[in-house]
Amino acid sequence: MKKLNKEQQQAIAVDEQIVLVKSAVGSGKTTVLTHKICQLCEDGVDPGSIVVLTFTRRAANEIHRRLSQFVVHSQSLEYCGTFHSVANRLLRDYFDISVLGFSRDFSIIEDRQRSEILEELCFDHNIRISKRELRNFPGNQSSDKTKLLQEEYATYKKRNNIVDFDDLMIYLNELLALQPAKFSWIIVDEFQDCDEIQSQILNKFVDHGAQLFAVGDPYQTIYHWRGSNPVIFEDFANLSGAYTTELSLNYRSSANIVEAAKELFAPHNKVRAYREPGTPVTIKKHLDAFHEATYLAFLIKSLAAQEIDYNQIAILYRRQVQREEIVKVFQQHDIPFVIQRQVQLSSIAVLDWLYNLFVLCLNRKNLFAKRMVFSHRKYGAKKEKRAFLKEKIANFSEFAQQYVDEDDIWDYFALHKFLSPTSASFEKDQQLVLTFLREILPDKSRDDFYHVLRQNILCRDYNLETVVDKVDGCRSDGVQLMTLHSSKGLEFSHVFIVGANAGNIPLQRQNLEEEKRLFYVGLTRAKEYVEISYTNSTQLYGATKDPSAFLEELNPSCVHWEETDDTQTDLKELTNMVKESRLQNQTSQREAFHEKYGTGMVVAEDENSFMVDFPGYGEKSFSKVFCPLKFKETDEN
Numbered sequence: 001m002k003k004l005n006k007e008q009q010q011a012i013a014v015d016e017q018i019v020l021v022k023s024a025v026g027s028g029k030t031t032v033l034t035h036k037i038c039q040l041c042e043d044g045v046d047p048g049s050i051v052v053l054t055f056t057r058r059a060a061n062e063i064h065r066r067l068s069q070f071v072v073h074s075q076s077l078e079y080c081g082t083f084h085s086v087a088n089r090l091l092r093d094y095f096d097i098s099v100l101g102f103s104r105d106f107s108i109i110e111d112r113q114r115s116e117i118l119e120e121l122c123f124d125h126n127i128r129i130s131k132r133e134l135r136n137f138p139g140n141q142s143s144d145k146t147k148l149l150q151e152e153y154a155t156y157k158k159r160n161n162i163v164d165f166d167d168l169m170i171y172l173n174e175l176l177a178l179q180p181a182k183f184s185w186i187i188v189d190e191f192q193d194c195d196e197i198q199s200q201i202l203n204k205f206v207d208h209g210a211q212l213f214a215v216g217d218p219y220q221t222i223y224h225w226r227g228s229n230p231v232i233f234e235d236f237a238n239l240s241g242a243y244t245t246e247l248s249l250n251y252r253s254s255a256n257i258v259e260a261a262k263e264l265f266a267p268h269n270k271v272r273a274y275r276e277p278g279t280p281v282t283i284k285k286h287l288d289a290f291h292e293a294t295y296l297a298f299l300i301k302s303l304a305a306q307e308i309d310y311n312q313i314a315i316l317y318r319r320q321v322q323r324e325e326i327v328k329v330f331q332q333h334d335i336p337f338v339i340q341r342q343v344q345l346s347s348i349a350v351l352d353w354l355y356n357l358f359v360l361c362l363n364r365k366n367l368f369a370k371r372m373v374f375s376h377r378k379y380g381a382k383k384e385k386r387a388f389l390k391e392k393i394a395n396f397s398e399f400a401q402q403y404v405d406e407d408d409i410w411d412y413f414a415l416h417k418f419l420s421p422t423s424a425s426f427e428k429d430q431q432l433v434l435t436f437l438r439e440i441l442p443d444k445s446r447d448d449f450y451h452v453l454r455q456n457i458l459c460r461d462y463n464l465e466t467v468v469d470k471v472d473g474c475r476s477d478g479v480q481l482m483t484l485h486s487s488k489g490l491e492f493s494h495v496f497i498v499g500a501n502a503g504n505i506p507l508q509r510q511n512l513e514e515e516k517r518l519f520y521v522g523l524t525r526a527k528e529y530v531e532i533s534y535t536n537s538t539q540l541y542g543a544t545k546d547p548s549a550f551l552e553e554l555n556p557s558c559v560h561w562e563e564t565d566d567t568q569t570d571l572k573e574l575t576n577m578v579k580e581s582r583l584q585n586q587t588s589q590r591e592a593f594h595e596k597y598g599t600g601m602v603v604a605e606d607e608n609s610f611m612v613d614f615p616g617y618g619e620k621s622f623s624k625v626f627c628p629l630k631f632k633e634t635d636e637n
C-alpha cells in the first residue's frame with residue numbers, strides 16, 4: 001500500500017456524513033478513493049452496502065484493479081461501476097420498477113435506436129418537428145408538438161419494456177423518492193462531472209441515511225455540455241452542508257509539466273509539484289499533419305529503442321478525424337498502436353441482432369426486440385426459419401439453465417443459417433459473435449448461461465471495444481491513440497498533443513473555458529515528457545495555421561519552443577527520414593513506372609505529391625493531381 005501523505009490521510013479519516021475531497025490533478029484521487037473503500041471494509045462495513053460510482057467503465061475497472069491488490073474482493077462490491085451501469089443494476093435487482101410500468105427484464109436502447117423510434121412516432125402520429133428539435137429532444141422548450149411526442153415516446157417505451165440511457169438516471173431518481181434504499185456508503189469518483197439529476201440522486205441516497213464520500217477536480221470539468229458544472233463543489237457544499245477538504249500535491253508529473261499547466265488557471269489553481277523539475281514542455285511546429293505523424297513515428301521508434309514501452313506513450317488529439325493520418329503513417333512504419341474508442345452496440349449490426357435475440361429469450365413480450373430479431377434487413381428470420389427460431393426462443397430457459405460455451409449457443413440457434421452464410425461479411429460476423437460470446441461467458445465453474453444473460457447482457461456489462469479489437473487483430477500493447485476527452489483519468493510516461501492549431505484547440509465555437517480545461521487534462525496525463533505540436537498548413541475544418549492561444553498561456557519558464565521559421569528544412573529532413581525507413585524496409589516499397597524515366601521506387605509521399613527515385617535519373621517529384629505514374633505494389637502491399 002502506498003504511504004499516504006497528511007492531506008490524503010486526513011481526507012480518508014474525516015467522519016462526516018458528506019465529505020467532498022477537492023483534489024488537484026494527479027494528487028491521488030483514485031488512490032484516496034480506493035484506500036477509503038479498503039478502510040471501510042477493514043472497519044467491517046458490508047461491501048454489498050457500498051455503492052461506488054464512476055463516469056467511465058475504464059475508471060471503474062481501474063478501481064477494481066487497484067482494489068484487487070488489497071484485501072477487498074472487488075467481486076463483493078456488487079454496486080461498483082459507472083452511474084449508468086449501477087443504476088441499471090439497482091433498477092433490475094434492488095428497486096421495484098413495476099411501479100413505473102416496466103418489468104425487471106427491460107432492455108436498453110442506444111441513441112441511434114432512440115432516434116429511429118422518435119422518427120417513426122413522428123411519422124405515425126403526424127408530428128411535424130424539425131431535425132434539430134428531434135436531435136435535441138426533449139430539449140428545454142416544450143411546445144405542443146414536443147409534448148405530444150414525449151407522451152407517445154413514453155407510452156411506446158412502456159409498451160415495449162425499453163428504456164434509454166437518460167431514463168436510467170431519471171427512474172433511479174424517481175424510485176429513490178418512492179422506495180427505501182439502505183446503503184451505508186456512496187463513493188463518487190470525478191464528482192465534478194455530476195449533472196443536476198446525478199446530484200439529486202446523491203442527495204437522495206444521503207436522505208436515506210448513507211454517508212457520501214466524493215472526490216473530484218473542478219479544473220477537470222469537461223462535460224459542461226451534458227450538464228456538469230465546475231462550481232458543483234461550492235453549490236453542493238452550500239446546499240448540503242458538506243465537509244470539504246483538499247488535496248494539492250501532484251505526484252504524477254515532473255515539476256515543469258505541473259508548473260507549465262498550472263499557469264492556465266493562475267492564480268487560483270493550488271496544485272503543487274512533488275517531483276523533480278524534469279524536461280520542459282516542448283512545443284514544435286510541423287509542415288503538415290503527414291510530417292507531424294512521420295516525425296512522431298521516428299521519435300517513437302527511438303523512444304522504444306530506449307526501452308520505453310509503446311503503451312506508455314500517448315498521442316492525444318482534439319478530433320477523431322486527426323488520427324487518420326497517424327494511423328496511416330504508423331502502419332507504414334510498423335509502429336504498434338491501440339485506438340481508444342467507444343464502440344456502440346448498434347454500430348455492429350450482427351451483435352445488435354444477437355443482443356435483441358437474447359432480450360427476446362428473456363422476455364418474449366418485448367415487441368421492440370421481436371421486430372429487431374424477425375424483421376432485421378440482413379439477419380431477420382424469413383418465413384421458413386421463423387418457426388424454428390420461435391421454438392428455440394420458447395425453449396431457451398431450459399437450454400440456458402446449464403453451463404454452455406459459445407459453440408453450444410451457435411449450434412442451438414443454428415446461427416450459421418441466420419448470418420447470411422453466402423455474404424461477404426459472414427466470416428467477420430461469425431468471428432464477432434463467437435468473440436463476443438467468449439467475452440461474456442463465465443468460467444465453467446461459475447454461473448449458468450441464464451444468469452450471465454441477466455447479469456451481463458441485459459446490464460450491458462461487457463467490453464465491446466475488446467471484442468472489436470480482438471476481431472480486428474489490434475495489439476494491446478501499442479502506442480495509445482485517443483482524443484483529449486478519452487485521456488481523462490489515465491497517465492503515461494510520454495504524451496504528444498497533436499494539431500494544436502488555433503481553431504482546433506480550442507475547437508471553434510466551443511466553450512473557451514471548457515476547452516482550456518480539456519487541454520489541461522491532456523497535458524497533465526504525462527509523467528515525464530510532453531510535446532505539443534501544431535502545423536503550418538492544416539486541412540482541419542475551422543483551424544488556422546497559428547498555434548493555439550493556450551500555448552502562450554503556459555508558464556514560459558517551463559516551456560521550450562522548438563520552432564524554426566524555415567519549415568522546408570523540416571521537410572527535407574523528414575523526406576530523408578522517410579526514404580531511409582523505406583530503404584530499411586524494402587518490402588513495403590512501391591514501384592512506380594514513368595514513360596520517360598522507367599521504373600523507380602516511391603521514397604516519399606505526402607497529401608499532395610510523390611517523390612520517386614529513378615535509377616540513372618535521381619529523385620523526381622510528381623503532383624498527385626496530374627500524376628503520370630503507374631504503380632505496382634510489392635509483395636506485402
Ligand SMILES: Nc1ncnc2c1ncn2[C@@H]1O[C@H](COP(=O)(O)OP(=O)(O)OP(=O)(O)O)[C@@H](O)[C@H]1O
Pocket residue numbers: 002003004005008023024025026027028029030031032217220250251252488489490491524
Ligand atoms: N501518497 C503518494 N505517494 C506517492 N505516489 C502517490 C501518492 N498518491 C498518489 N500517488 C501516485 O500519483 C499518481 C496520480 O495518482 P492518481 O491516479 O490517484 O491521481 P488522480 O488525482 O486520480 O489523477 P487525475 O485526476 O489526474 O486523473 C499515481 O501514479 C499514484 O500512484
